[in-house]
Amino acid sequence: MEAQSESSTEEIKHLRRCINDLLSILTLPATWTGGTAPRIVGNLLDALVRMLSLDFVYAHLKDPTGGSPAEMVRIRPAWEGNPQPEEIGKRLRAWLENHPDKVSPPVRISFDERDIALVLLPLGLHGDMGIIVAGSERLDFPQQTERLVLHVAANQAAIGLQESRLLSEERRNSSDLKQRVAQRTMELATINDELNKAHAQIIQSEERWRSVFENSAIGVALTDLNGRFIAANPVYQKMLGYTEEELRQLSFLDITVEEHRNLNWALIEELLEGKRRQFQIEKQYRRKNGSTAWVRNSVSVVPGTERVPRFIMALSEDMTEQHEAKGALDKARSDLAQVARISTLNALTASIAHELNQPLSGVITNAGTCTRMLAADPPNVEGARETARRTIRDGNRASEVVTRLRALFTKKETATESVDLNDATREVIALSSGELERNRVIVRTDLAGDLPLVTGDRVQLQQVILNLLRNASDAMSTIDDRPRELVIKTERNESDGVRLSVKDTGVGIDPQIEARLFEAFHTTKDGGMGIGLFVSRSIMERHQGRLWAIRNQGLGATFILAIPCSTNT
């Protein structure tokens, strides 16, 4: 009974120790949280060696990711002969490879002449996580309690490993994800950066072009292919008195004056058909307030892009002031020409009166003499015949003057005809000979025999010649130390035209006024208006000719006019 009691007491102790061991084993996983597989298994092996008085315990762990397996060995520190863990591992590995069934009942192997009992503890279902091998030289190994503890431990290990695997997989996944997220984030950041840069460039470019558009000194308008406004800059808006919003309701044809629309649209069509790349047009717009504006437009088609369809661009320059100035200038010129015509006419009239009165004086005096001679007693028939002859002669002279006048004045205002400049010159000389003679001017002529005809207004050309003769005469009015000589010369010039020059021995051209010689209202004469040369030059320009002055080698000046020949001569 005592012995039985004693054995019972031993049994109880043994079982209590077993329970303690099991409790220890069961508490181990609490320390494994977050641990790696080698740490978990290592921890477990340490506990097993310590509590079960095993000689060694070995673990072979498969790598779930397919890598090389891990091996661990724990040896009882006091084991006789102290075999190296490597030796044990090597031996067991070989044995395990030859016993793939991993039979679960205890087996015995001999190792270094030791007889060792082994307990094989597969980890996980069919040992797919690895295996733990516990070994002992004890003959009673494994006891039932030891087997229980080892199985519980193996189960705990499997659970721990499973958790660890899941965790590590999770970690790996998580880290993988993090990495991918980081990489993607970086890529996105780069893309974002590039986008920002591109955007900034676009904004900068847009701002720059917008600024060009807004601040351009000339008007800029963009329209669609039907001419409807898309945009117009401030200069353009101001020029026409419309806001951009109002213009968008209109086509540029709506604000173009009627008479310019057809031409304008024809040019646009050629543009759209690709017949021309751009065109210029000077035309009138109708402003919002009804007044008109002259503009010079440079129009082109801007090619479309993926996003923007092609459109029409017009650069528009306000020419209203220039046109008004030109109109005013034209009017002033025409007024001046009128004044000049009248003053020339007055001079001509005086000249004509003088020309006509000379022969008429002769006619009347001779006729009076004739009458008296015939009335005498006896009548002086011979004298009467002579005076009658003179009367007829002077009458004819008067008639010639009238014929010349008719040639001068029956012309239309701006007749264009073939003019023999020699004839025209002779007539002018004849008409002004009285005046020239009074001014003691000696006139010499040097008229070319084969002078081609020119095209123009005979009266206007004669006005120019007359003006040159009078100027020459005036320039010599104060000359007393030399002959007052005037040479009128006509000749063909090199470039197939005709030249007429009037050369005098007068005071010449003052260098100080040379540049202003042909300006309107510039005069050196007391009674002059200063429009003669200005008008003369305008007349020559209207005849595609020129008029200029040079200083003579000697004294005086020469005025030269050049005019193209008629094409049909």
Next chain:
Amino acid sequence: MDAAPGQAHYSVMKSLDGRGSIHRALVAVVDDDESVRESLPDLLGEFGFDSKVFQSAEEFLVSDSFAKTRCLMLDIAMPGMTGFELQQELKARGQNIPIIFITAQKEEAVRKRALERGAVGFLLKPFSDTALLGALNTALGLR
């Protein structure tokens, strides 16, 4: 044109008013207009005057005739010395020859100026023979 200035002496012994006169009064004509110089002496001759023609004021001044001249028919607008200038010059020399201006200048101002300066007559070209005779008679104090 075909009559030379020197041909102007016209000495037909004949009296217009029937009184007969050997001493015919000398009328000088100064005019740059040739037709006047040609035609006027004949008419003056018909009226019973002697005449001499000059084509410029300067020519008249240098001639020996002006002392004998009883009447001067003078153009106004001439190259060189004008009719007015000659009038001035004669006055300056103390020569009081009656002057009849003959001119184509129709302006009233010219006429006024001429008469103010002491001209006895002012004839506008072309003038009639009776107008001429009237002016001459006035100038010579014949009526």
